Amino acid sequence: MAGRYPFPAVPDGWFGVAGSDDVAVRQVMPVHLLDTELVLFRDDSGVARVFDAYCPHLGAHLGVGGTVCGDGLTCPFHGWRLAGDGSVAEVPKVARPPKVGTRAWDVCEANGRVFVWHHAGGLGPRYDVTPYRTDGESWTPWRVDTYRVRVHVQELTENIIDRAHFVVVHDMVEPDVDRFDVRFEDHSMVVDQHVKVTAVVEGGVEVKTRTTTCGPGIVAVEVKDGELDMLTYITQTPVDDEFTDITICFSMRALDDEVVTASISELNAKTTNLQFAQDIAIWENKIYREKPILTQADGPVAEYRRWFRQFYSGWT
Ligand code: FES
Ligand SMILES: [Fe+2]
Known part of the structure; x- marks a missing residue:
């Protein structure tokens, strides 16, 4: 590469x-x-x-x-x-x-x-890994899926705010509530949005999600809706200058009904992994455009890239 x-x-x-x-x-x-x-x-x-x-x-x-x-x-x-x-x-x-x-x-x-x-310059940690599932509730054991993809980690998290690809790549439809709030806070990017996914259920299911990155290597996607409390926790680690290892871990707060918990887990895993797989061919074959032509339909790509620059102390 x-x-x-x-x-x-x-x-x-x-x-x-x-x-x-x-x-x-x-x-x-x-x-x-x-x-x-x-x-x-x-x-x-x-x-x-x-x-x-x-x-x-x-x-x-x-x-x-x-x-x-x-x-x-x-x-x-x-x-x-x-x-x-x-x-x-x-x-x-x-x-x-x-x-x-x-x-x-x-x-x-x-x-x-x-x-x-x-750290490229050998400096020690400047932030902590955010802990999850700390509420003392019972959470389902992590379900883990792993991938090795020919893509850079910066491209992976750019995907989160690249809202113009949701409908084209991920079979999503416009949600009823048009919310897409992106905040850049120190080493974290926080995205609050509504998404309507049709990949598993015809007609679509609309959910409110919060996606929080913790530096360039960790992404947490939380879905909270009434009783429902679900966490998709993703780690992305460069292997070398060509490949990245991605681990998608899923856990949810256990509901009273074990069968319902298991079926929601299954549905979520199916959706997440399907959506992830849909991106792979694009990532592995695209080039990186330093000066992309952006329109109002795109997410805050330029702002995202400026924010990500903080993780390259070794790049001059
Ligand atoms: S002790 Fe000799 S190579 Fe490690
Ligand atoms: Fe995507």
Whole structure:
């Protein structure tokens, strides 16, 4: 994809690297994301950690055969032991180990996912991952669907405010209430709107939605209507300069009737995944127009792009 986009492949922000359930205590796994070879593990006390993958000694991949030791890892090649901050804590048969190490990433665990903080200039986190499902109510277990798509994360969230494509790509019809409010607040974009979806039910179902982004890597879509409280939680993580991994997680506040809860979950998952799939062919084959011809039928594309610029500290 050389030259497909003028901006860096990996913006600054929190990015999902795995589901919390994917990495058990003492489990170690290689992860290739953010254009970087990483090792993800859960230490003896249950804390998820991410290091740059290659051992500072002779370069073995710590995610392939490395084992958890305390809060860190033991390398599979010559047994060097790295502490939780990535520094070399012990070298077999050597009294004073060299003062070297591998990079330990800032990690946070929220909403059933493990996130790492990426910053082109090496600065620490400047915002938190917003927690959801914190009301003490009983929520259905996350239903998770994953995709790998040839598209940049900036294009994915531009789709949220690209209102001219809703009717053309997503079989939506004009809602009865014409509401489309977009606010840009620091690292978040908040979109309140009514949408009428015909993909699953003929004649359409109109719902009020709030879409909130948390940096460039996280999108939450909330639908609240009377008893109904549904959350679609999306993480989007650059793999390299070509592909992005997208995880669509769905959960809803459990209703009294289990059967109704299950059927609403199913309907929502079907709609969300269908709508997502409808965008893929456009995303994978389009080019990025730096100066698009915009009309009043379009959403605030130019404003969105100016707002997104804050996530490119490494782009001059
Ligand atoms: S390469 Fe890791 S201990 Fe030698
Ligand atoms: Fe779309």
